[in-house]
Amino acid sequence: MIEIDINNYKMQSLSNLLEVPMSSITVRNIPEETHRALRVRAAKAGRSTEAEVRAILESAARPDDRVKLGSLLAEIGQQAGGIDLMIERDKTPTDPLSFE
Numbered sequence: 001m002i003e004i005d006i007n008n009y010k011m012q013s014l015s016n017l018l019e020v021p022m023s024s025i026t027v028r029n030i031p032e033e034t035h036r037a038l039r040v041r042a043a044k045a046g047r048s049t050e051a052e053v054r055a056i057l058e059s060a061a062r063p064d065d066r067v068k069l070g071s072l073l074a075e076i077g078q079q080a081g082g083i084d085l086m087i088e089r090d091k092t093p094t095d096p097l098s099f100e
Helices: 032-045 049-061 069-079
Strands: 003-006 009-012
Touching: 032 049
Parallel strands: none
Antiparallel strands: 003 009
């Protein structure tokens, strides 16, 4: 966490406020030759073996060319010719909720 103390005010870095929980996995029984190849591949990429394994898993599980739901729905709408939908909003004020 990055903290900056300026005139007794502390600010946290934005990246810490937006942190996403991460999961962990353990992979057992990797052949020594495979582990060695991972270490070499990681070194060529300039990162740790763990970071290399994360990159491999990310690219395998979430390839760049995968179809994303929002894009698919937009394409379906375009193929259907789309529609213009005008919905009148009721602008009448409402009473606040009571939690009693």
